[in-house]
Amino acid sequence: MSIWPRLQRSRTVRAGHATGRVLRCGLMDTMLADLAVSVVLCFEQPLDDDRLATGLARALGRVPVFAGRLRTVDGALEAVCDDSGVPFEVHAVDGTLAEAMGRVAAPGSELVDPVDAPAARTGGAPLLTVRVTRTADGGTVLGCSWHHAIGDLHSFMLLLRIWSAAVEGDPLPAAELVADQDALLAQVLPAEDCGRPGFRVPSPEEAELLARTVAAGPLANRTVQIAFTDEEVARIRGQFGAAAGRRLSSGDVLCAHLLTTLRELDGDDAERMLTVPVNARHWLGLSPALVGNLLSEIHLPHRPQDGPAALAGALRAAVEEFPTAHLNLRANLGFLAAIGRSRLRACVPLGFDPAARRFSFSNWSRFGAYRVRFQGQHPVFFSPAANYPLPWVSWTVEGFRGEGYLTTVVLPARLAARVRGADGRAALHRYRSVADEPPTSSAVLPKVL
Numbered sequence: 001m002s003i004w005p006r007l008q009r010s011r012t013v014r015a016g017h018a019t020g021r022v023l024r025c026g027l028m029d030t031m032l033a034d035l036a037v038s039v040v041l042c043f044e045q046p047l048d049d050d051r052l053a054t055g056l057a058r059a060l061g062r063v064p065v066f067a068g069r070l071r072t073v074d075g076a077l078e079a080v081c082d083d084s085g086v087p088f089e090v091h092a093v094d095g096t097l098a099e100a101m102g103r104v105a106a107p108g109s110e111l112v113d114p115v116d117a118p119a120a121r122t123g124g125a126p127l128l129t130v131r132v133t134r135t136a137d138g139g140t141v142l143g144c145s146w147h148h149a150i151g152d153l154h155s156f157m158l159l160l161r162i163w164s165a166a167v168e169g170d171p172l173p174a175a176e177l178v179a180d181q182d183a184l185l186a187q188v189l190p191a192e193d194c195g196r197p198g199f200r201v202p203s204p205e206e207a208e209l210l211a212r213t214v215a216a217g218p219l220a221n222r223t224v225q226i227a228f229t230d231e232e233v234a235r236i237r238g239q240f241g242a243a244a245g246r247r248l249s250s251g252d253v254l255c256a257h258l259l260t261t262l263r264e265l266d267g268d269d270a271e272r273m274l275t276v277p278v279n280a281r282h283w284l285g286l287s288p289a290l291v292g293n294l295l296s297e298i299h300l301p302h303r304p305q306d307g308p309a310a311l312a313g314a315l316r317a318a319v320e321e322f323p324t325a326h327l328n329l330r331a332n333l334g335f336l337a338a339i340g341r342s343r344l345r346a347c348v349p350l351g352f353d354p355a356a357r358r359f360s361f362s363n364w365s366r367f368g369a370y371r372v373r374f375q376g377q378h379p380v381f382f383s384p385a386a387n388y389p390l391p392w393v394s395w396t397v398e399g400f401r402g403e404g405y406l407t408t409v410v411l412p413a414r415l416a417a418r419v420r421g422a423d424g425r426a427a428l429h430r431y432r433s434v435a436d437e438p439p440t441s442s443a444v445l446p447k448v449l
Contacts, residue, residue: 005091005110005133013053013130015061018083023065025077025149026181027336028329029293030344031199032148033070033077036115037156038385040104040143041369042097043377047140049090049132051375055167056086056130063159063175063291065150066128070121075341077121079150081177089113090132097139102445104383105223105408112143112385120147128159142374143385148293154279155291157367164372174289181292185329188284193327197335198297199347206355207346213354214390221389222416226449228254228405232432239431244313250405251363252319254396256312258407259359261427263304265418268357274300275351275360276315283323298326299350302359354391362395370402381444384408400444425449 025033060067064081071078091110093100103109111133119125127150133141146156158175165172178184202210213220236253259274276298281288283296298318302311318326336344351360369382383406384395394409411419418424428449 005093007089008092008134009049009090011053011088012085013056013060013067013088014083014085015057015064015067016083017061019064019081021064021081021177021179023079023081023177024180024182025070025079026185026293027333027341027344029149029181030077030341031336031347031349032293033121034117034345035148036117036145036387037148037153038112038114038143038145038387039156040111040141040381040383040385041372041379042101042381043140043142043374044097044138044380045140045377046134046138047132047142047374047377049088051167052132052142053088055163055374056088058166058172059159059163060086062162062172063177065177065291066146066159068127069123070127070147070149071123072121077149079127084126086128086130087113087126088130088132090134092134094136096137097135097141098444100133100135100139100141101381101383102447104381105225105386107218107223107386107389109386111141112145115145115147117147117149121149142379145385151291152279152293152295153364153367154281154288154294157369158289158291160372161368164374167374168376175291176287176289178290178292182333185333188286189330190323190327193330194325195331196299196328197331198299198328198350199332199335200350201339201343201346202348209355210348210352214388217389217391220413221391221410222413223386223389223408223410224416224419224449225383225445225447226258226407226409226428227399227445228407228429229432229436229438230404231436232429233405235431235433240309240312243307243309244316246313246316248312248316249319251365251396252312252316253308254405254407255315255361255363256308257431258394258409258428259302259361260304260308260311262359262409262411262415262419265424265427266415269304271301271303272356273350273353273358274302274311274315275349275358276300276318277351277360277362278319278322278326280327280329283327296322296327296329297351298322352390357392360393364395364397365405370398406448420449
């Protein structure tokens with residue numbers, strides 16, 4: 001019996017008409033043009049791939065950039081809505097849905113067909129791929145990968161909601177494409193922001209070190225998934241909030257607890273930096289229907305001796321004062337414009353600094369993945385897939401059936417082994433009560449801590 005997928009059907013899904021619109025990618029979009037993002041949604045029942053493909057075609061008519069191609073004109077990256085289409089494959093496996101879910105974060109799981117981002121930036125590859133995998137017990141895994149230059153997670157979730165509505169026969173949500181990302185930002189950004197760009201140009205020595213780190217990623221790092229119950233997180237919120245003297249969000253306390261625990265297990269007591277991406281649409285008064293990359297970041301120092309409650313409180317304060325004290329999109333544009341488009345590929349985000357163990361915490365838990373429906377079914381599991389294993393990067397989503405929280409984090413192999421051990425589990429779940437029901441995620445997914 002093989003757990004590896006076998007191809008059954010393959011097609012290219014198109015809207016059926018090309019709008020011909022050309023979207024000028026912004027400087028930050030161009031910075032992301034070598035990156036793809038992959039996710040999976042798992043369903044307990046079979047999904048009809050013909051209905052899925054038909055619904056996707058309608059959705060691509062509303063958001064045609066996902067069926068387009070990239071090109072470079074006079075040094076500027078553009079997305080052309082030419083309806084070149086989306087590869088759509090159907091596979092079958094002999095294993096169960098639970099076995100497939102257990103492999104979601106493993107390299108080479110083959111539940112997603114990752115977009116070839118470097119090839120796509122020259123027009124040689126699609127900007128979205130879809131893979132449907134049928135499991136032996138009747139489950140369905142929907143794996144999607146998209147090119148980061150055309151949109152962030154918010155953009156993909158907008159496509160997913162439109163796709164869902166098309167399959168269910170509901171009214172299609174609105175979507176707005178940005179003709180010129182930098183021109184839009186120039187109109188809506190405040191005249192001054194925090195003034196600290198989120199990118200840097202590394203020295204030749206650091207660039208070589210970063211290249212070696214990326215090349216060694218699959219062997220040097222491991223992906224760990226950790227499940228927290230709602231009761232556990234509520235308990236952390238209560239304790240941290242009382243210590244910090246303010247109301248804290250689940251994201252605040254999970255970030256603080258995770259980072260301080262990992263550093264404790266790593267024996268690392270140096271001051272480090274934390275990066276937290278923020279969806280800037282709300283803060284800039286932009287429509288939630290806007291497709292594109294509209295992310296800024298919060299950058300905070302972390303000193304282990306200050307304790308997790310202090311970090312959670314600092315993060316909450318940073319979120320509340322975000323527009324004036326931490327928004328850095330204008331600073332980013334100024335920095336990238338100053339170095340010129342020809343040197344953009346030499347830049348790296350501040351959040352990617354593995355030598356300094358700079359931690360990145362992305363909170364994906366309120367994007368509505370579990371509210372999506374296909375053929376009357378909601379997903380029972382949503383997760384980032386095996387994106388490239390770069391260390392000190394994490395994503396937090398809702399857990400199995402939308403219960404609790406599930407954090408996926410990439411760590412150096414030695415630390416990952418320590419986290420998976422008895423001491424690591426005890427430290428991560430020190431706020432869990434013996435009376436708590438175990439998280440459903442850990443019962444269904446055997447490798448989840």
